[in-house]
Amino acid sequence: MDYPFRNPTALEPPPEWAELRQACPVAPIRLPSGDEALVLTRYDDVKQVLSDPRFTRELSAADAPRITANESGGVFGASELNMTGEEHRAWRQLLGRAFTAKRVTAMQPRIQAMAERLVEEMVARGQPADLVSGVGFPLPVWAICDLLGVPDSDRDRFAYWSDTMLSLTRFSQEEIDAAQAEFDAYLIALVEAKRAEPGDDLVSELLSIVEGLDGRLTEQLMLGTAKGLLVAGHETTANMIGKMMAMLLSDRSRWEALLADRALIRPAVEEVLRYDANPGFGMPRYLSEEVEVGGTVLPKGTTVVCSMGAANRDERQFEQAGVMRLDRSPNTHVAFGVGPHSCVGQALARTELQTVLRVLLERLPTLELAVPAEALARREGLVVGGLEQVPVRW
Known part of the structure; x- marks a missing residue:
């Protein structure tokens, strides 16, 4: 089977997910x-593997399969992102x-002000509008830059550098290498500038903590x-904003439920992620050693792909898993991963998603999709899933 699997439409899961969970939860795939490699589709197996330190991110091992044809500089080839063991724990x-949560909480009013500004600008440009380019992509880039x-x-x-790092098939090796060299040079200059003149930001804070380390x-x-x-x-949050709004607007009852009860915003964001x-x-x-997963013994040197979706x-794990329930609780989804490599920025992502949703509910209660949900087009050729556009009117 070729992997990643294809979705029938942008908002429908690949049929292989259910088929493999049922009949072949540890399945061979072609990257x-x-x-x-192998793909895991069951909740318990995915959680086991992501929590087990014997399953490493050492994808550069001699016997490890290449994920993409152009490994260097992409997200799976970047050595800085593949720290393991003690080095990773220290990082x-x-x-x-x-x-810290305190830092993210302190950012929330600025994120809200930026979201409100982006929505105002989108409204001023007139309808129909594209939520992805108007709000989804600018907001998370702004937040990371902040x-x-x-x-x-x-x-x-930053947006371009991010795209090249997440390329599966979209960019050539030459484009990826050039962009990453540019990005590295930019970051090194930024670190020097912050060292000379610290500010109230994450880089300055990290520099003060690692002062004793060699250069x-x-x-x-x-x-x-x-x-x-x-x-x-x-990239992940930018795409998620577009997908979240498409999911919530594709069934009007979901949007109406949120308009009627803002307390649903937090659990609705978790359910959208799931x-x-x-x-x-x-x-x-x-796998750095032999391990049993889902009743199958996997030899050392095996590479598995955990399908969190x-x-x-x-x-x-989830009652009525195929149904979107905005008030689902508890909701123990693994959208951010689990274990030592779970997403370090998940508090920021949640803050952005909740804030955007609240701003759109307040500012544009009549918001609706301007095209049928099945006409929405997926973004192709990147490691993260997303929609090319989410056309809306109000």
């Missing part, structure tokens, strides 16, 4: 590179000291941190 601890202390004027460059390690930490935040914090039929590639893991539709 975009042509190499072979997460360091980042946790700087990337977090890192990057000038707002550089956000378009090369500091540089690597900063590159890894900035790249990780850009990938996790920009219900996402097009989350992207999934999490690849390389399939796991989030597992009936064994």
Whole structure:
């Protein structure tokens, strides 16, 4: 089977998810590179693998399959993003000291003000409008630039760098290498500028924490941190805003329920994350030793892809898994991963999604899709799933 699987429409899950969960939860697949791996589709198996330190991110091992034909510089080839063991734990601890809930909470009013501004500008341009380009993409880039202390004027460059890192088939190796060299040079200059003149931002804070480290390690930490935040914090959230609105507007009763009760915003965001039929590639893991998963013994050197989207539709874990329930509680989805590599920016992502939803409910209560839901087109060729456009009117 070729992987990633194809969706029948942009908001419907691939039929293979249910088929494999039922009949073959550890299934052989052919990756975009042509190499072979295994895909996991059941909730318990995905959670086991993502929580087990024997399943590593060492995708550069000699016997590991290549995910894409052009590995270098992409999200699966970037060495800064593939730290393991003690090195990774130290990095997460360091980042946790700087990337606090307090910092994200303090950003919320600025995120809301930016969301309101973007919606006002979209309304001023007239309808129909595209929610993806009007709100979905500008907001998370702005938030990451705000977090890192990057000038707002550089956000378009950040968006391009992010796209190249998340390429499966969209960019050539030459384009990826050039963009990443540019990004690295930009970040190194940013670190030097913050060292000379610290500000109230994440880079300055990290620099104050790692003051005792040698320069090369500091540089690597900063590159890894900035790249990780850009990938996790920009592209995934940007795409999720578009998908969230498409899901909520594709069934008018969902939008009406939110208009009637704002307390549903928080659980609705969690349910949108769980219900996402097009989350992207999934999490690849390389086995450093033999392990049993889902009743199958997997030899050392195996690479598995954890399909969080399939796991989030597992009936064994979620009652009426195929139904979107805005008040679902508890909702133990794995959209942000689990274990030591779970998304470090998930608090920021949740804040952005909840804020955008609240602003749109307040400002545009009559919002609706301007095209049939089945006409929405997927973004192709990237590691993360998304929609090309979400045309709306109000």
